[in-house]
Each structure stands twice: as structure tokens, then as C-alpha cells.
Amino acid sequence: MVRAPSPHRLAPRKQAHPEEQARFESFLRTRQLKYTGERRALLDAVFASKHHFDADSLHLALRQKGQEISRATVYRTLDLLVQCGLVRKQSLGDQHAHYEAVHGDEHHDHLICMNCNRIIEFYRPDLEAMQEAICEEFEFKPLHHSLQIFGLCKLCQAKGVDGLELATRVSQLHA
Amino acid sequence: MVRAPSPHRLAPRKQAHPEEQARFESFLRTRQLKYTGERRALLDAVFASKHHFDADSLHLALRQKGQEISRATVYRTLDLLVQCGLVRKQSLGDQHAHYEAVHGDEHHDHLICMNCNRIIEFYRPDLEAMQEAICEEFEFKPLHHSLQIFGLCKLCQAKGVDGLELATRVSQLHA
DNA sequence: GTTGATGCAAACTATTTGCAGGCAG
């Protein structure tokens, strides 16, 4: 099934994600947990995927790479990765959780197209600052936040998708 | 149980929520749906509750008022109210949906205390404006949005609740 | 009278958990 890898090419960082792996290992060690093959595979798969994913598609992706890992373990490991701060868990209007790998300290919010389901990520320091200001005003100590804007992306507007038609679905959103 | 109402005082809008009721009725009529006793009771209960609630507590509240309405009907009717725009459905970090009555066109965002679960609502036009600006930049047509800031409220900070202790739970958030 | 609504229980989806055997440290 798999083409034999060219032995001539330099192995481009064979160790999939060394930094994340190190962080996960140390996280596990401090809790006397074990770095098993399944956990390694999960970590790799998570950091291989560029954007949002859900538990099921991750499970499927692993299976397609020949990694047989049970759903239960997928959930359990995702949980560890979340606790460890390597993964973020979010609700994006669906009835199931979405996850995304955290690269560095980067944070972003989402524009979600209600027609094609495309998710556009953005980060605006001034928006973050304004949120900080609001929290100060309420003497509220923020630890985390989540902003999602639902609507129509440029392409879907061009396609002439009817905003009103979607208006009904807007209110149905579970977010 | 109920004190006899003073007959001298002007009946302060006896019809629980006339505007909302009218809107719901017309919504139903245009779809050839029926305005049943259950739907009326649900509508009343929803607009009686000041803030956020979930399907189950609504069901319970009705039951305690002597209204026996099945869970299925609660869900079905909430759905109608949402479609009709009288109720908003949201995910506030829990695994179940939250709902809130929509009063007029008012919109607000949430500060959610991770210790006592208190929900503080706020509305900031400048924040909304900034979001609009971001959407324009991406040529994205916003139809709806949701901002939740998780953290510690003033009181819980004073109580000396440990932010770090919560840091773990932060990442667990399903939002 | 029609047609849609309700309650019940069963079905479903996403996720969690108990347990017996397996593997990392």
C-alpha cells in the first residue's frame, strides 16, 4: 500500500513534533503516567492535522494510518492533551466537541461560515485588549475566552446564498 | 397557596407576556401550527425566568407549577421558540444546551465564573463595532456571534479561590 | 372531521466508565 520511502532524501525532522512530545512526556512524568505507543500516536496525529478536528475524525484518521486505537483511548488521551495545554477543546455550534492543536501561546477566534462550514481563524490584539478592559470594569479575572462569529464567508456571499434563508438556522445554533 | 390578588390594584398586565405571545401565535399561524396549552405554558415559563436555563430545569419548573409536560414537548417547543426568534440557544461550557429568552433585539455577551458558575451579562457597543470591523476586513457577513469569557468573579477572587487550581479546568472547557 | 400535537418509550449521539488482561517503568 505504502510507497517505499526514498532513502536518499534527508529525513525532514523524523521526530514528528519534538517540542510537543517533550512537553507531553514531562507532563506525564510529573504525574507518574506512562508514555505509551497509543499516546505517542495520538500526539502525532493531533499535530499532523492543521486545523480543527473532532474525536471521531481523529479516531478515523488514526485507523486509516493503520493505528488501531479505541475510541475510549482517543477521548482519554485528548483529555490529557487538553490538561497539558497542548490541545484546546471548543464548541463550534455542533453537538460534539471540536479540538485544535495549540501551537505556542497563540490564540485566535473564529469566523464560521454557516453555508460551507469553513472556519476562518483570526487574532486581533485590540479585540483582546478590549476584553481585558471589560473584565477590569467588572473586576472579573479572565482565564480563557471564546469568540465565534457566525455568518457567510466571502465566497458564499458571492454564490448568492441567502442570508435570510440562513437566519432560521442562525437561531438554531448550539453556540 | 396563592394570596388572593388585590382587586383594587390595576391588573399589571395579567396576560403574562402579550407581545411575545402575539409573536409566537402569528409565527405558529403562518406555519399552520397550533397554539396549544402546552406551548402557552412553555412560553410563559420561559419569559418568567429571568436568565439562562436549560431544558431540564425548565421541565422541572413547569412540573413544580403543576404543569405536566413531557420532556419531548419541552424540547420540541423550545425549538419552535428558537426558530421564532423568541429564544436563543447557546453552549456555555456545559455539555447541555442553555437557553435564554430574547427581550427585544437586545444582545449581550457573558462573563462566566468558573468557581461559582455565576453568569454576568454585558453589552459593549464598541466591542460589537470592533467585531463588525473585523468581519469587513475578511469580507465576512456576520449574522450572529457569541463571546464568552471564563474566569473568576470578584467575589470568588476575594474568597481566595486559586486561579491556578482552576487552570486545569479551564482547558477542559467545552467552549 | 382533519391535521397537527402530545406522551411514552425506544433510538441516537457523544462521551464516560468498570473491568480483566497487557505493557511501561
Added chain:
DNA sequence: CTGCCTGCAAATAGTTTGCATCAAC
């Protein structure tokens, strides 16, 4: 070896749905 880990299947939680009966128009 010891204790954590895994897969499995059963358990949960929240929500949805099929169906026979009932009520609104």
C-alpha cells in the same frame, strides 16, 4: 513485578423520533 493503560462493552447524559392517541381549528 507493580501500577498504569488499553479495549471492550455497558452505562450515561442530552436530545430526538416513531407511533397511537388526543386536541385545536
